[in-house]
Amino acid sequence: MTVVVTPLSGSEKLRLREVFASVQDSGSLLGYIRTYGFVRFHLRVAIGKCIDSRSVSKLESFIMENGLLDRVEGNANVHRWSEQTQLEKGDSIAAGHMSELSGYTRISVTQNNLQELKEIWDQWGNETKQLFYGNYGNLPYLLDVQIDERLFRALAQFWNPAYNCFNFGEVDLVPTIEEYTALLRCPRFQVDRIYSRAVNVPTFWKKLMAITGMSEQWITTRIKEKGECKCISWDALKGLILTHPDETKSVDVFTLSLYGLMVFPRALGYVDEATTDLFHRLSKRVTSVPAILAETFRSLGTCRKAGAGRFVGCAQLLLAWFYSHFRLIDKVVCRVFFEDYSLLKDIIVSTRRVNVPEENWIALLQNLQSKDVEWRAPWMIPGEILYRCGSFDWVPLLGIWGAIGYVPLLVLRQFGLRQFMLATHGLTQSEFAYRGADYKKRVGEISSAWNKTCRLKGVAIGPTTTLEYVEWRGRRVNDNIPEPDVEGARPMEEYLQVMP
Known part of the structure; x- marks a missing residue:
């Protein structure tokens, strides 16, 4: 038969x-x-x-x-390479390092008012929304994520620019490319086609003409100068969204506004020229995820080093990611992720506790333990993990205003894998802005490196950490991040009591 x-x-x-x-x-x-x-x-x-x-x-x-039968072998090979590289090259910062970070970061999370964007989205019919999902993914669901300023200010105290990760007590956490890709879930993204700042960038008005379909005269009369950059106002774009005869162009302008006002909110009330450059390249099927991560990490690092500043990044996405890993917040309702399943809508909204004092958040995060973390977010589908590019021992990220590196091997437990010692040498020198004499050369090197990506294959077996990792983390230099206060620690639930 x-x-x-x-x-x-x-x-x-x-x-x-x-x-x-x-x-x-x-x-x-x-x-x-x-x-x-x-x-x-x-x-x-x-x-x-x-x-x-x-x-x-x-x-x-x-x-x-x-290739599931090859996964354990792949894990072992990367494990050996990572530990050997770290032993040979050394750590991100050496023993004897004197921290220049302030004891407290006065961060501002002033954001654009997104109510008008949300009202436009709510008014659209299902066909228009499906057109958006097919081209640009789940971004609109972030409009429902409320910014908890007390929590965000607390999170900023635990960002470590030396390792580009959050250090919470005995826990390291960082958003990864795979997690953000799953949350945003855009079918047009090609994971290795990253945005790279072009050498010969089209003029601002030409990019806006291509995106909006409007005339040169209409565009040029609406371009403004804001500081060192050129912008176009939200008011001008809003009028186009509401009146444009071409539905596809209306969706494109709406998406550009989401990126400019929520994902990269540099000049409040305006969409920056650099944002239009990224959006212009989305039609080439590039992924915006590395750029979003890059500017999130760069902004957190800038605020930590200065001891103050306004966060310029997608605060909604960062908090959505944090909620999904934190067991002590009201439990997220999780279901297995189908291809037609709107992840952000169903598992992120209504997951926070409001009015928790900032000092409570700081004390809670300062004493966070492994058992308090949902290590592998339940909505993450196991798969290959990007852990290095080209000759870099970690993953370099190109943003829209600058570049930075991060180390996915630092948070293997977020993928349900065993955590081993990782290679971090050179990470502190990975950040640079798009200005000066040599930045274009460095951008070219990173772009070339992304043509040679390396991915980890593995399944978790045995303990969650190796002895070598525990020893390494125990002697790692603490760059002025609040350390655990074992004697003063209270039950975690007490910290989450709300203010009257």
Whole structure:
């Protein structure tokens, strides 16, 4: 009898990836099939049907197609490379380093008023919204994320510019490319096609003409100078969104406004020229995620080094990411992520506790322990992790105003993997702004490096950390980040009591 094996659907593939993230037998294919009872239970729940020979055939095909049998070996190779590189090259900052960071960062999270954008979105019909989702992903759901200024000011105290991550007590956390990509979920993004500031950038008015479809005269009369940059006002763009006869152009201008007012809110009430350059390149299927991360990290670092400043980045996305990892906040309602599932809408909204004093947040984060963290966000689908590019020992990120590096291997537990010692040498020198004599050369080097990306394959086995990692973190130089206060620590729930 001939058995026809039908291809797995997209949702079945996603479900099966979840299953195999939990399977810890690293042996042969038979080792996976021996977990038949385990797989049978999960497949019944996930796919809604009993295991039969055709399901097992699908299972075997899925394993072979996705290279799941190679994952443990890949993890071991990267583990060896990372520890050896760190031992040979040294740490990001050396022993004896004197911190220049202030004890407290007076950060401002003044943002644009997004109410008019939200009202326009709410008025659109389903067809227009689907046009947006297909081209630009889940950005509009961030309009529902309220900015908790007390929490954000507390978070700023724990940003470590030496490692470009948050240091909370015994925990390191940082948004990753994979997490932000899953949250924003834009089908047009190609993960390795990053935005790179072009050498010969079209003039501002030409980019606006291409995006809006309006005449040169209409554009040039509405361009303003704000500090060192050229901008166009939200008022001018709002009028276009409401009156443009071309629905596609209306959606494009709305998206440009989202990027300019919420994702890169540099000049309040205006969309910056650099934002239009990134948006102009989105039609080439580049991903905006590395640029969003770059400017988030750069702004946090700038405020920490200065001891003050306004955060210029997507505060809504950063808080949405934080909520999804923090167990002590009112529990997020999670379901397995389908391809047609609006992640931000269903798991981010209404997850915070309001009116918690800033000093309570600081004390809570200062004493955060591993058990308080939802290490792998339940909505993350296990997959390959970008951990280095070209000759860099970490991942360089190109933003719209500058560049910076980050180390995904620092937060392997966020992917459900065992945390080992990582290579950090040179990270403190990775940041630069797009000005001066040599920045174009450095941009070219990073762009070339992204043509040679390296990804980690692995499944978690055994303890969550290695002994070498624990020893390394114990002797790592603390760059003026609040350290745990074991004697003064209180139960975590007490810190989350709201003000009267």
